[in-house]
Amino acid sequence: MGTLAFVVYFQTQHLNAGVTLSLVLLPFEPVRFVLLIGWVYICFYFVQRVQFSPLVSKKYKSIAKITTLFTGPLLLFVLLIVDARKKSLESNRGIFAVIKEQLEHISARLGTKEESAIQLVDSSGRSITEIYGHGKGRQKDSHVLDVTEQIVADALEEQASDILIDPTDEMTYTVRFRVDGVLREVDRIEAAECQAVINSIKAVSNMDIAERRRPQDGAFLAKTPEGTVSFRVASAGAVNGEKLSVRVLSQSGGMFKLTNIGLSKKQRAIIQDALAKPSGMVLMCGPTGSGKTTTLYAMLEEIDLFTRNVITVEDPIEYVLPNASQIEVNPKAGITFAKSLRSILRQDPDVICVGEIRDEETAAIALRASQTGHLVLATIHTSSNASALVRLLDLGVSSLLLSSGLNVLISQRLFRRLCRDCKRPAQLSQTQIRDFSRKGIDSTRIYEAAGCEQCRQTGYRGRTAIFDILTLDHQLKASIASGDLSITQLRKEGDKKGKSNMQKQGLKKVISGITSFEELKRVVG
Ligand SMILES: [Zn+2]
Structure with missing residues (x-):
């Protein structure tokens, strides 16, 4: 008798649990509603069975009924714990953290689905649902699109500059954000689901979904309540699958000013002075991720776009400037920096901004323009001011052209600001404290990260930059023009001098508690 009753209960609960699980996992509401009614119905059906069953003796009936009603949810709870335990062992995280995350996940899924605050569209304005949300698995697609939109929304909220999606192994993919220049893992997604997420991003970026190995580029836009943000996407085949990197562009358009990017008063005055001149070149130097583009836009912000005709050539256009003409290069379509520059010069601009000097032709046209009544702002991918001079000479630019066109060289590095809410006084050694006091430096204002x-x-939290600025005065110009400045000498001493200038600038930021010694070391060495 008891055994049979148990079998009945077990089957009921098993069914209950199955139904409950699908309730939790199903994103689609009407189906969830029907299943809920079904579950309630089955519960009552079995309570009835217990009530009239001759197999259960009278005095156990109420207990049996209660058990029937509660074992379902209880079993679900046990299943969740077991699953959480498994995940916690896999990911090396605390079981409570996993449970908390899962409950948030479930409540987010069960909660009334809000109209998404972010909408992904392709360059012609078609939404991601129009492009991707069709076909057999529409429900599944709708879930995938939710995940995609959530990843993009999270990246924007955290002010990430990049979203990187890579296969970890055959089963899982990792999603990482680059925030303040540092990569951080934000999610792990099961391979099949993540491949669908990658496909949806590729679809909205007008890339070929079927091509998974050959590198591809694309772009899409996100419409948010705060405005439109553009994204650059690159995909390529990787071991165990496909990797995707998404660059977040134009997030803080118009926010950069020369006053808030970390320049000292003296440095700002030098740049403002150069920008007020009708001609000459201001060249930004720095490796990838050093913030040259930000400074370039801050400089453009300083220029009156109404009275001066400003044209930019960029790859890609990162921030939209309301009153400037911006051209995006596209080497595949034959639109190169050099070609664009030539056509721009026919439009008689006052200010020309060159996204990046990569070849001799671009360098020569830009320098010549800077000699003939145009203010030219440009960037070059080198580590220091001296190496920029070396690079330009290496490219084949004549020393005469270089010395007459170039006015100011600026190289820069970005570093992270200490979080204002948790930074704590740094633990300095006795020698360090003695050293600082001998130099008359107040070491109590040096902080470290917590x-x-x-x-x-x-x-x-947040970033700021340090700068090394080199003004080409008459003497320096003369020595470049006469070829007195030997490349080998520049190469040997320039980088060293640049580095020590940077260290000096960085130390100032450490002493005033803006950043830490560790961060300075990480960036400048
Ligand atoms: Zn903090």
């Missing part, structure tokens, strides 16, 4: 909720335990 970590709190505000900064997601990193100890840093």
